Amino acid sequence: MRAMRIHEYGPPDVLRSEEVPAPAPGPGQVLISVEAVGVGFAQTQMRRDIFPAPMWRPTFPIVLGGDVIGVVAEVGAGVTGVAAGDRVGAYTLHGAYAEQVVVDAGTLLPVPSWMDAAQATVLPSSGPIASGTMRVAELQPGESVLVHAASGGIGHISVQLARLMGAGQVIATAGTPAKCAFAGDMGADLVVDYSRDDWADQVREATGGRGVDVVLDSVGGGVLRRGIDLLAPFGRLVFYGSAQGGREIPHISLMELIGLKRVTGFALSAWRNARPRRYRADHDALVEYLRSGAVRHHIHATERLEDVAEAHKIIESRGHCGRIVLVVE
Ligand SMILES: NC(=O)c1ccc[n+]([C@@H]2O[C@H](COP(=O)([O-])OP(=O)(O)OC[C@H]3O[C@@H](n4cnc5c(N)ncnc54)[C@H](OP(=O)(O)O)[C@@H]3O)[C@@H](O)[C@H]2O)c1
CATH class of the missing domain: 3.40.50.720 (NAD(P)-binding Rossmann-like Domain)
Structure with missing residues (x-):
């Protein structure tokens, strides 16, 4: 599969398209075939190695995270409540800039079939x-x-x-x-x-x-x-x-x-861990707000997965309004 990897911290051009083996889901995990990824400011800080949160300390090569929307391709041992073919969303700190990504099943959110994938990138984190x-x-x-x-x-x-x-x-x-x-x-x-x-x-x-x-x-x-x-x-x-x-x-x-x-x-x-029911109820309310038009998710630009460096440049030029989204074609 294709993945956008970085082998060193630096400017957007350190993001490189590479062929890598597809990851396999371990116990409690699922493999998602990615439709779209919301790119956030946090990932530009990670790429530059100025991200403030101490929990993010990966080793190279790194595939950055983001707001993943896609379809479950495979479930790992012990996973219940989600099956291959389900449309899901997840916010992950690693692995999102790729055609497939493994995430913990406990972090998944349902994504309705009527929702456009780029629009749905609002659901995992924003x-x-x-x-x-x-x-x-x-x-x-x-x-x-x-x-x-x-x-x-x-x-x-x-x-x-x-x-x-x-x-x-x-x-x-x-x-x-x-x-x-x-x-x-x-x-x-x-x-x-x-x-x-x-x-x-x-x-x-x-x-x-x-x-x-x-x-x-x-x-x-x-x-x-x-x-x-x-x-x-x-x-x-x-x-x-x-x-x-x-x-x-x-x-x-x-x-x-x-x-x-x-x-x-x-x-x-x-x-999410402290208030799982409230978190899920707020997700369901947001889906309804998006369906009714009470909330608008503004997409500033949509880029192809392999053009992720362009997405990072847009964010760093600080001229965007709303979200930048990558789509897997
Ligand atoms: N706590 C969490 O769990 C969590 C998870 C994900 C993201 N975040 C954080 O949430 C924030 C928003 O993320 P986002 O993805 O929505 O980002 P975004 O769309 O790029 O928005 C970031 C905003 O920061 C403002 N900004 C202020 N000072 C800036 C500076 N020196 N350089 C660049 N931008 C600056 C910019 O607006 P102006 O140009 O109008 O100032 C920009 O609109 C980020 O700080 C991110 O790290 C937190």
Whole structure:
């Protein structure tokens, strides 16, 4: 089978198309024949070796992970509840940029037959991260939510789900006028260009000086620090990515939280393992929102598997809105 492998960290061109043996599913695993893969910002950090999470320490050659949509080709020993021919989705840290990938059966989600494969790439990570971060924040009806990087693959889903999950005010940030316009189209009440020095003042003003109840932060760095400052009493900030900071994660003093503020981390695997029923119910709700049109998954570009380097270049040029998808032809 074809796989896009890297033998060293570096620029997008380290991603090389190679013929490799198809992997075999072990106990508790399934083999998926891949239809489409959602490419995320995290994989560009992995390729450059600046990914902040310590759980990702592979050995070369590496096939990067992503949001896989495909059909089960084979099941390993002990797998129940899923069979060859089932259409599934999975978020995996390894092996996705390939014609076939092995994943743990426990991480699979069902994908309806009516859903286009590129559209379905929202199901494994963007959707559950958007809803999961707001569950962890314990978002209450009528509260205000500040969504950073709101034009990105996850961000534009967070903006839409915040409203559907009961937020009273949705404030979005993005880095260019075009991205701000896109986040506004997704339903944000206010979009602030956070490349401007006064962005935090604009957010505070929009909340009547009180601050925001919930901040969803995948940017880190100085944005994180100002987000903590912007929290209203009893406000919660959920940190789930470090697009700006890479491995430089700000150190937070407890004194910054003394005004009745909370900061929580979020990793998708931890959320799925801790609240499997809630995770699955949110998946089912998202499928229904996509079917009815209440949530739109915007695909910025679709590339062939072998053009994955192009997909990484698009993400790193930072001009995209929504998700970049690879299709296996
Ligand atoms: N915790 C988890 O389980 C988990 C799992 C997967 C992904 N993530 C994280 O979720 C975040 C969003 O992922 P995604 O795939 O949706 O990414 P994406 O579509 O590429 O969005 C990333 C966004 O980050 C913003 N950004 C801010 N500072 C940046 C910088 N210095 N360089 C590049 N972009 C910067 C960009 O928007 P502007 O240009 O508007 O600033 C961009 O829209 C990432 O931080 C990723 O690592 C977390």
